[in-house]
Amino acid sequence: MQISHLFRRLQTLIGSPRMVIAGGVVTAFGMLGICAVLLYEGRQDALAHATESSRNTLLVIERDIARNVELYDLSLQAVVDNVRQPDVMSLPDQLRNELLFDRAATAKDLGSMLVLDRAGNVIIDSGSEIPRRGNFADRNYFTVHRDNPDVGLYLSPPYESRLRGGDPSIALSRRINNPDGSFAGVVVGAVRLEYFRRLLSGLQLGPHSTMALIHANGQLIMRAPYDPKIIGRDLNGTGPFERMIAQPEGQFVDQASIDGIRRVYTYKRLTGLPLIMEVAPAEADIYEAWKGRAARIAILMTVFGLTFIGLSVLLASSLAKKAQAELMLTMLSRTDSLTGLNNRRALDDLLAREWQRARRSKESLSILFVDVDYFKAYNDAYGHQAGDDALAAVARCISANIRRPGDSAARYGGEEFVIVLPDTSGPGALGVAETIRMKVAALGVEHATSQQGRLTVSIGVATWQGKKTDTVYHVIRAADEALYTAKASGRNTISATILA
Structure with a gap:
């Protein structure tokens, strides 16, 4: 009997107008909460997709650069080995140059390959049988080998070529030693920055996204979209570069120092090279499609939730009127109509x-x-x-x-x-x-x-x-x-x- 009474009270409580409205509100907010969770997961999916795309793009760029640097370095090593051979150096200039410089030295976007003596003067020029005159003892790609015999392959920051009318380039160089190990000079080859510009411009991430190749010393080698005014800019002290230099690879969100746009940076230091490659899609580009869908879904769910609450209010009002009518009927059925007393x-x-x-x-x-x-x-x-x-x-x-x-x-x-x-x-x-x-x-x-x-x-x-x-x-x-x-x-x- 007590359980039956409690069950009836529970039924009455659940069917009360207040509970109907409360149930409608809770249900509506529950649906909005589920919608919010799904939208948040969609946002995370958009970020994950952009990150994966950035990693793939980074991998493509890394492989292309690494392959070309490796091929060019092999040519440099061949020159270093052959200039040590007296019989090679005694050949006529044309035959000697053909033996020293393979076809990699004449590839597109590669400048001349030069052999410099210990004073920095050009003694062999891949671009001419008669070496062009020039002294490059002041260039860092020369001084670094002169002062340190263990550098190996050196990749320089950007510079303007003196032999090609100021064409922006970077240099790859190796040290040439005398038989006793003393410094004999440098073999250097130039890579035009146009190569990096074409490489990055062929990969599109979004209208506000960027890709950049940065030297480990902080100088900007190339950036897409391309702007010649910022090539060579020193990025030391900027937030994104300081975070990239701290770890060999990773991902973070930060505001760009160049244009102030917030981007999701995915970066990696290229193996064996003083180069950092970063791919940074803008948050606005990553979430643009998601924001459109989220706005439409949020509006629809809000309208649906408000409609549901409105229907709950109407139902509660109807139940209240019904309960009031039933109460009146009950009172009338228990009240004497003439006297107003109980019947x-x-x-x-x-x-x-x-x-x-x-x-x-x-x-x-x-x-x-x-x-x-x-x-x-x-x-x-x-x-x-x-x-x-x-x-x-x-x-x-x-x-x-x-x-x-x-x-x-x-x-x-x-x-x-x-x-x-x-x-x-x-x-x-x-x-x-x-x-x-x-x-x-x-x-x-x-x-x-x-x-x-x-x-x-x-x-x-x-x-x-x-x-x-x-x-x-x-x-x-x-x-x-x-x-x-x-x-x-x-x-x-x-x-x-x-x-x-």
């Missing part, structure tokens, strides 16, 4: 409930039967409408004089009323009865056929004191019998009995 059906439930409470608490329970004196004669003399008015007036007197929350009254039938007074002893019940009798008489409603000449009531009182194991019907019958006693005593009187 007989409500009285039966009330008596059963109060009797159970009185039995548990062992407290007194008093029941009053009120009857309008000579009511049939009043109806005959004054008419049924006047009779109805008289009953309503009596009901108002009764309602006005039962003040405690637990006290209640009902129309028993016809001109009879029942008053239930929980936790009320005999004297207290008599006091209520006497007050009601006096108030009704004080109304002064004319009743010519009554001995008093005005409308009066007779009241029977029965009080159960919590000791005798009776039923509520015994108490009602006792109150009814007391009423007959009061009427037999001349009416406009009170008769009381106590069930010991």
Whole structure:
């Protein structure tokens, strides 16, 4: 029984208008939350896709540069080995140059390959049988080998070529030693920056994305999109370069020092070379497609959520009106339409409930039967409408004089009323009865056929004191019998009995 009661209460709570609205709001926000999670995962997927694309692009660039540098370095090593051979150096200039410089030295985007003596003067020139005149002792690709015999292959920062009218280039150089190991000169080959420009421009990531090749000393060798004004810029001290120089490879998000755009940098130091390659798609490019989808989905989900909440409010309003109507119907089904008091059906439930409470608490329970004196004669003399008015007036007197929350009254039938007074002893019940009798008489409603000449009531009182194991019907019958006693005593009187 208790479980069934709890289940009914739970059903009532769940079906209440507030719970319907709360459920609608929670459901709507739950759907919006799921949508937000999916959109966030979509954003992460966009970032992951861009990162993967950057890595692939980086790999393509690295392999191309590494392959060309390796081929060019092999040519440099061949020159270093052959200039040490007296028989090679004694050959005619044209034949000697053909032997020293293979076809790699004449490849596109490669400048002349030069052999410099220990003073930095050009002694052999791949571009001419008669060496062009020039001294390059001040170039770092010369001084680094002169001062350090263990450098191996050296790749220089960008410079402007003196032999090719200022063409931007980088140099690859190797040291030439005398048989005793002393410095004999340098073999150097130039790589035009145009090679790097064409390499990077053939790979597109986005309208605001960049790719850059940076020397380990911080000088910018090449950047796409290409801007000749920034080639050779020193990037030392800038946030992105400082982070790239700290680790051989990695990924981070930072604001570019050149144009201030936030980008996702993926970078790597090329193996064996003082070069850092970075691919940096802009955040705006990465998330552009995602933002469009996210905005459309967010708008649709917001509209759907608000619609769902609106429907929940409408449903809750409908349920509230239905509940109110049901309550009104319930009240009407339990209320006497003429007097506004409880009807007989409500009285039966009330008596059963109060009797159970009185039995548990062992407290007194008093029941009053009120009857309008000579009511049939009043109806005959004054008419049924006047009779109805008289009953309503009596009901108002009764309602006005039962003040405690637990006290209640009902129309028993016809001109009879029942008053239930929980936790009320005999004297207290008599006091209520006497007050009601006096108030009704004080109304002064004319009743010519009554001995008093005005409308009066007779009241029977029965009080159960919590000791005798009776039923509520015994108490009602006792109150009814007391009423007959009061009427037999001349009416406009009170008769009381106590069930010991």
